[in-house]
Amino acid sequence: MREEILELLENDSDLSSKEIATMLDIPANKVKMEINKLEEENVIVKYHTLIDWDKTDKEIVTAFIDVKVTPERDLGFDAVAKRIYKFSEVKSVYLMSGGYDLSVKIEGRTMKEVALFVAEKLATIEPIESTTTHFMLKTYKKDGIIFKGDQKAAERLVVSP
Template identity: 50%
Template sequence: MPDLYLQILQILSQDANVPHESIAKQLAVDTAKVKAIIAELEQTKMILGYKAIINKEKVFEDKVFAVIEVRVSPERTGGFDHISKRLYQFPEVRSLYLMSGSYDLLIFIEGKNLKEVAGFVATKLSTIDRILHTATHFVLKTYKEDGIMLDAEAAPERLKVSP
């Protein structure tokens, strides 16, 4: 991938709201070229979408967010892909990752309350063939999301160093 494409992607990954004109100025290229590259990146699915980073604790006070570690017995022909395709179709699933380590899949979900999340795990997730084990962790507080500090007004405390 050409450097210019990577530079545009880097700028957009930091702030997807940057005007095309500003990107063009930063990179010393024509605005039309930036627009064409972004359109190409969208068409080829290298840019999948744009989103705002929201302080969920302030906006969704009544929602619960959880992370679920899942151990799976992979299928002989499809490996982890078949079960992952089934899992990401659930509306509760916000993100799904194949992992290395002591578990295979990592699922980020949201629900209206603890009971709803527990119900998802008990009635939808745990009942799927080839799911061997789950471990659910509830998010108590988010300090940083996608590179953005959510409590930015609080100055970071310096570590005390003693001789």
């Protein structure tokens, strides 16, 4: 029951306990108690709204930064990750496998603002060896949801020789 409730809420955090109870064929008070317990245990960390910012007037520049780090003795990557995620520009930090150690998602108002953050704040942190910045240009799909783009572009015929 627990995982089923979590999956339903992950797909639609706006569902009520009553709606979930109906979908799972269990009493609503049992669902409500389980959700409260999940919130208390910090399994449910926060409820989230997915917004297509491209359809608003708000200008947001998003960048993903690959970061190579020299891990600190006895602390590994945790200490540097903590220093990074404290910056207000930072939206997410992930420990990664592969060619780099951390993946950092940041947001700013302009590309220059993001570039200055990387050059003046991020890259100057002592254990950081190098960074590679990737600017996000367009969102096609996020959190399992396909964003509808320009309908005219989607309707164009494919030209073949």
